[in-house]
Amino acid sequence: MSQREMTCLVVDDSAVIRKVARRIIEDFGYAVVEAEDGDSALAICAESMPDLILLDWNMPNRDGYAFLQELRQTEAGKRPKVVFCTTENDVGAIARALRGGADEYIMKPFDRDILTAKLEQVGLSIRTNTDFY
């Protein structure tokens, strides 16, 4: 219980998506911060690097892909697990995201089951109800 709280940055220009993602990820035991575009996401990372970044692709002011490239340039920016979460659902986009340094990829629409599976996939722990017993 003495463990540091894990943090997640949700980057999406849709407030609705951010809200849905926040609710699920908070349940997993993470502290959540939000950004609505790539630029503000970079600013947040410069201040405090999260453990996990859930990243939309198409956004104004630096899209998700450009954000990821910039992020991975720095030493600290190599650490967070980055999971794309986007409506881009073709093989080409997925392959490009992985080459660009993404750890996992979610094709929208997503739900709790998919998020759970993907976080497990990248080796991040999630809190489940059984932890309370």
Place this chain on the structure above:
Amino acid sequence: MTEFDFEYLRAYLKQRSGLALSSEKRYLVESRLAPVCRRFNFATLRDLIGSLKITHDGAIERAVVEAMTTNETFFFRDRLPFDLFRDVVLPEALARNAARRRLRIWCAAASTGQEPYSIAMLLQEAAPRLSGWQVDLVATDISSEVIERAKLGLYSQFEVQRGLPVQWLLKYFTQIGEQWQISASLRSMVEFRQFNLLHGFEGLGSFDVIFCRNVLIYFDAPTKSEILGRFANSLIPGGALMLGAAETVIGLTDRLVPDTKHRGLYGHASPQAPALRAVAV
């Protein structure tokens, strides 16, 4: 639905598929069977159950059993059994069978194919160690409908995102519109067959590994014992049985025991037990 009809259906399902329908599941019956009524033009559930009592229409019988069974599954479900297969079971089997160069795996409740294809992907990843080997991967299920889906290997975007690493989605699947199809080479690794676990296993031969996950939970204790005993016959000496997270052999058969080092893995109780099996092969 009257008490009498429910009891009839309960006995019927138990006899056909092993499914032990508890009274709490009663609410499920109407919602699950409504589509079957529509499909075969029965005005009410009563009429459908009435017809089961008097005729033996294979199509209706199958539809009823299929509607009442749970097919939920996903790729690399629970992860741990697949890690164990890759890291423990497979290396041991490769060492044990090195002379014969043959490996036989049975997925006994395969549903729509995610479990056997997960195994197929692990085998593919281990391909260099398997070159020159004959590998049989047999996948069976009572439902011919899910077996047909499994053969196609076509999955929705939702299905491929539960449990499958995205790297393997790219590596082993082709995108077809909104769906994803597993590669022809992986499809050809799996032999799919309709098969009811209540029937004798003799025709299937013996196996190094049996996956039977998340189906015994639906059966009552005598049925579980009976099936586990027959798995013991079908496993070659040293072979492994993998059950679902909520399933066990304890209290059900003396012939199989949990592997003390690896949770979810079961093997023969004693070195003598498998000798009995030779007769069945």
